[in-house]
Amino acid sequence: MRISLAVLGCKISQYDAARLEERLRQAGAEIIPPSSASQAFLLCGCAVTERAAREAGQVARRLQRLNSVAPLYYYGCIGAYFANQPKHAAAGYQAATGYQARQAPGRVSYQACCFPPGRETALLEALGLSSPTPVSSGRSWRRTRGLVKVQDGCSHFCTYCIVPHLRGPAKSRPIREIEGEVADLLYRGFREVVLSGVHLSSWGHDLGGYTLIDLLHCLDRLPGLDRLRLSSLEPMDLSPQTMASFRTIEHLCPHFHLPLQSGSDSILQRMGRGYDRAQFLRLVEATRAAWPDVALTTDIMIGFPGESEQDFQATLATIEAVSFTRLHLFRYSPRPGTPAASMTGPLDEKEKRRRLERLRTLAETLPTRFRRRFLGRSFPVLVERIRESQASGFTPNYIHLTFPAYPGLLVGQLVEVKVSEEEPDA
Ligand code: SF4
Numbered sequence: 001m002r003i004s005l006a007v008l009g010c011k012i013s014q015y016d017a018a019r020l021e022e023r024l025r026q027a028g029a030e031i032i033p034p035s036s037a038s039q040a041f042l043l044c045g046c047a048v049t050e051r052a053a054r055e056a057g058q059v060a061r062r063l064q065r066l067n068s069v070a071p072l073y074y075y076g077c078i079g080a081y082f083a084n085q086p087k088h089a090a091a092g093y094q095a096a097t098g099y100q101a102r103q104a105p106g107r108v109s110y111q112a113c114c115f116p117p118g119r120e121t122a123l124l125e126a127l128g129l130s131s132p133t134p135v136s137s138g139r140s141w142r143r144t145r146g147l148v149k150v151q152d153g154c155s156h157f158c159t160y161c162i163v164p165h166l167r168g169p170a171k172s173r174p175i176r177e178i179e180g181e182v183a184d185l186l187y188r189g190f191r192e193v194v195l196s197g198v199h200l201s202s203w204g205h206d207l208g209g210y211t212l213i214d215l216l217h218c219l220d221r222l223p224g225l226d227r228l229r230l231s232s233l234e235p236m237d238l239s240p241q242t243m244a245s246f247r248t249i250e251h252l253c254p255h256f257h258l259p260l261q262s263g264s265d266s267i268l269q270r271m272g273r274g275y276d277r278a279q280f281l282r283l284v285e286a287t288r289a290a291w292p293d294v295a296l297t298t299d300i301m302i303g304f305p306g307e308s309e310q311d312f313q314a315t316l317a318t319i320e321a322v323s324f325t326r327l328h329l330f331r332y333s334p335r336p337g338t339p340a341a342s343m344t345g346p347l348d349e350k351e352k353r354r355r356l357e358r359l360r361t362l363a364e365t366l367p368t369r370f371r372r373r374f375l376g377r378s379f380p381v382l383v384e385r386i387r388e389s390q391a392s393g394f395t396p397n398y399i400h401l402t403f404p405a406y407p408g409l410l411v412g413q414l415v416e417v418k419v420s421e422e423e424p425d426a
Pocket residue numbers: 154155156157158161162163164198199234
């Protein structure tokens with residue numbers, strides 16, 4: 001069976017898609033680029049914002065134009081989202097129980113079905129395939145960096161967020177299972193492992209008292225590991241002591257993504273984030289005390305209902321106070337069924353765009369500012385690429401360095417490189 005798999009969205013979607021792809025291959029499917037020869041289309045994607053869901057719909061329509069009789073399967077957050085939307089349910093989408101014909105009025109007929117995250121087996125069955133759960137998967141970057149999802153779901157329910165509704169409560173993978181997957185990646189030659197999760201900082205809370213530190217200590221001892229990185233860490237589960245104790249993990253990179261969302265206490269409270277500005281700054285202070293060279297990146301949400309100019313200014317001031325290395329900017333969009341969707345004080349789109357532009361201007365300066373602090377210093381770089389006598393890779397604090405390759409240099413090697421000139425960060 002020839003199957004085309006389109007992937008949109010975050011690291012979690014990429015991980016889910018990689019795992020699904022591995023199982024499809026094990027079951028004998030041939031994965032091909034989308035074309036008229038595709039016998040089924042799978043779309044693995046994100047629905048965290050309205051824009052992401054809209055994009056997934058657009059991609060789906062493009063796929064269906066390539067072959068209107070091939071069934072389309074939505075998988076992951078987008079599967080859960082579409083399955084639960086009344087207009088999709090009425091049109092014949094069906095959640096996780098096989099697929100169902102959908103007739104577009106007056107147009108060609110096609111078939112589609114929605115599978116929420118974790119329903120890989122049901123999806124394979126709908127395709128008439130079966131395969132055991134993969135021993136390992138993980139999206140990889142150039143054979144040096146592997147991604148491992150250590151938990152899924154979230155039990156926090158920030159007032160704007162649809163993720164807990166789509167992916168369910170926080171569920172940690174057992175420590176031995178993760179250890180096995182990481183050991184397999186190392187055996188296959190990966191040198192760096194990135195741990196990710198929907199709510200990574202809560203890992204272990206549902207496993208009888210384990211914490212993320214326990215998991216990191218366990219992985220830190222595995223032979224062949226050079227680097228461990230963490231994807232996004234939600235601040236509400238962290239304390240200054242936790243941030244400081246990360247320093248005891250030998251291979252952990254000083255590079256943390258701590259989503260601030262807003263620098264205004266009243267907006268943070270309306271968002272239900274579970275921390276205020278002062279608590280966030282204490283986390284930053286403890287992290288910097290442990291790792292003076294740490295790179296801190298963040299997510300900022302613009303235009304949450306009720307965000308005044310004063311609130312926005314508080315966000316700008318907090319960004320400056322923390323001195324982030326990089327910002328990921330999102331415009332608030334109401335997600336049906338969340339408390340924020342019915343909150344008073346929605347901002348008009350023009351004002352959201354103005355604030356977004358202001359933040360973009362600031363964001364553009366941050367990577368260069370950070371990099372300049374290290375000019376002339378040397379760092380270990382894990383070589384990820386060698387091309388046309390140039391090698392490149394990242395420092396532990398995620399500065400991208402390009403340097404002349406020399407005979408015998410190999411991808412996956414750790415070498416000392418001086419930060420000597422400006423170059424765009426990758
Ligand atoms: S912590 Fe908040 S923003 Fe993050 S996934 Fe959970 S509900 Fe969503």
